[in-house]
Amino acid sequence: MAVKMDTHIHTSFSTDSETDMQEQILTSYKKGLEGICITDHMDYNFPESALEHPVDGIPFCFDLDDYFKRIHTLQKTAPLSVYTGVECGMQLITDVVDKNKALCQDKEFDYIIGSLHLVDGKDPYYPSFWENQEPAECIQTYFEKIYDNITTFHEMDSLGHLDYIVRYAPTDYKYQPEQFREILEAILQTLIQKDLALEINTSGFKTPLSRQNPHEKIIEWYLALGGEMVTIGSDAHSPEFLAFHFDEVAVLLKKYGIRQYTVFEKRTPVFYDI
Template sequence: MCSDFHLHCSYSPDSDSSMEEMIRAAIGLGLKRMCLTDHQDWDYETDGMVWYFDTDPYVEDYLKYKEKYEGQIELLLGVEMGLQPHLAEGYREYVQKYPFDFIIGSSHLAHGKDPYQKNYFEGITEEEGYREYFDSILENIDAFDGYQVYGHLDYVVRYGPNRNKYYSYEAYRDVLDTILKALIDRGLGIEVNTAGYKYGLGQTNPHPDVLKRYKELGGEILTIGSDAHRPEHIAYSFPLLEELLTGCGFRYYTVFRNRKPEFIKIS
């Protein structure tokens, strides 16, 4: 597992690490390739932080370091787009403007509410909060599909009152199957995001049972990402993935260049 396709640096408001620090750390770990995917969440501000960035200097820095570290690591240009249906038209124009190799579509908000904030679950049950989040994913998929994979599909469980204690694929099978089928029908993939281990969930996002079901339904496009915001979290828990993914039926994972997939054998 030598490719990390979900990484953040100081172009994201929740990271203090420079782009070069992240690149040098990835080289030190022996990664063959990494894809920078900083947060581009329009119409989203929390605690005075804006979750979007000026893309022109981002691309300039990327090109500078791509040249500087050529031969040491393959550096690819990506972005993580925070999806909301009303942003779809602007996002369509945006993704055509820049030479991204890879785009993650993610849900950080459900109907304008952030699961990270405690008030997300006020007045509702945990199940209602989870279902609202999954329903919002379906709305996003219907509105916009200009990305290659959907990120951390069950991100909401990181912040639920009981987190993943009572969460399972079977409990939400109806809506999760609908999401997976909608992505597969559009030729889109999902990611396996190892930050769930960092957050103490003892699982990836999505849950391995969701990954297994995605494969059963015919899904093949699966990228691997640590969601690292600091150098020490790059490729977090990647040694666990070979057994996990082969156990879910996967023989390959996916990397992207120019938004085109390449399938790499797991073992």
């Protein structure tokens, strides 16, 4: 395996995962990984109307003290490096922005991903999101929301799964990144200016897309604009998807001349050879 670190992993601290943290750690080791980062969801003010089913407690939020305690306990006996992270859900709501900025000040974290899962309080995961709008309009709005968010909130370390929304577009829609090049390049330029990494997220391989997010054309534009930092994460919510299609992504990155990927330790980028 050319990529030995998986820096986007969920556990039962995330509303949408039932996998115990210990199981993710042990399975990662069995798969040949040398390090992982636990990045459970912290999506403040996630509306219950955007959930498929009601949940106990506050959706997509967890107790930080319990989280850190669990990770630090498991780090002592883990057979590989375990980093402390979080996937921070971005929303342009003053209360959420303030909470996210405060979260990013917590010294316990090694790594923070900023991701957009909602558009105006609606989740693209559900078919109802796509009703009464052209897919291209939905996608354009999603990218504009990302741009607006990262110009307001940029205290994280990387941008997660940039064209994630396309996974859930109607099956007859043919996505072409070139159609959105202007807004995508604005996003990429902002990442570069703010010293933020671009995440290569492999969970798209388990959807009809059968590829990573973002599209390789977006990776090509990122490099052409001067981008250098890429993180690699499976976004695994269950053990079978840990390090998912990492070898394919390694080949893709080498195709574009990328020889290293980034892992954050105490919020500082460290580079590993592919």
